[in-house]
Amino acid sequence: VNPFEVVKVGLQANRDSFKEQPSAFAQARRIIQADGWGLRGLNKGLTSTLGRHGVFNMIYFGFYFNVKDAVPPSPDATLEFLRKFTIGLLSGTISSCVNIPFDVAKSRIQGPQPQPGQIKYRTCLQTMALVHREEGFLALYKGLVPKIMRLGPGGAVMLLVYEYMSGWLQRHW
Structure with missing residues (x-):
């Protein structure tokens, strides 16, 4: 995931016109030639990316499954859908609020530095x-x-798809 993030941030930070921008492959090649594959090149900001994803997923799935078990299911299909949607919405929102400092750090590390030549x-x-x-x-x-x-x-949508596909697979397989 991280090399794609580094290439994406580099392309997003490029101020050239769209026609003059390098392709994603050209951007990746430029990064590898200038800084290599390591933590100064395609894996720049790796700990921030791991922190961002790790914190998000820990809270997202932990909150969802714990709260889903604590809130009684509804026999009404519409209310059950809304229960799962609401818990999923809260899971995504709370996770985003907690992990965004890692996201900000990742973008600062992977993006252009304020002073060219200085990290x-x-x-x-x-x-x-x-x-x-x-x-x-x-x-x-x-x-x-x-x-x-x-x-x-x-x-919310991702967890709903998971819930309903998982239920369908368990019933039919």
Whole structure:
């Protein structure tokens, strides 16, 4: 996942016109030639990416299955659908709120540095501390609203698909 994130962030940060932008393959080749495959190249920001995904999934699935077991199911199919959707929506929203500092750190590390030739954002925790110190606590939550708008409903839909497909497979296989 991380090499694709590095290429994506590099393309998104490129200020050239769309016609002049390199392809994803050309961008990956440029990164490998300049910085290699390691933690300064295609795997730049790996700990932030792992933190982002690890924290999100731990809370997302942990919250969903614990709350789903705690809230009694409904015999009414529509209410049961809404129960699962609401718990999934909350799972995606809460997970996004908790893991976004890792996302901000990942974007700062993988994106262009403020001073060309100088690496300001080096590691996940160093970047979080630096952003907090220089820009304030709320800077660690930049982009939270669009993230929630995507992962709240998206998380609900993903868990609904899982629930209904799992149930169907268990009944028919």
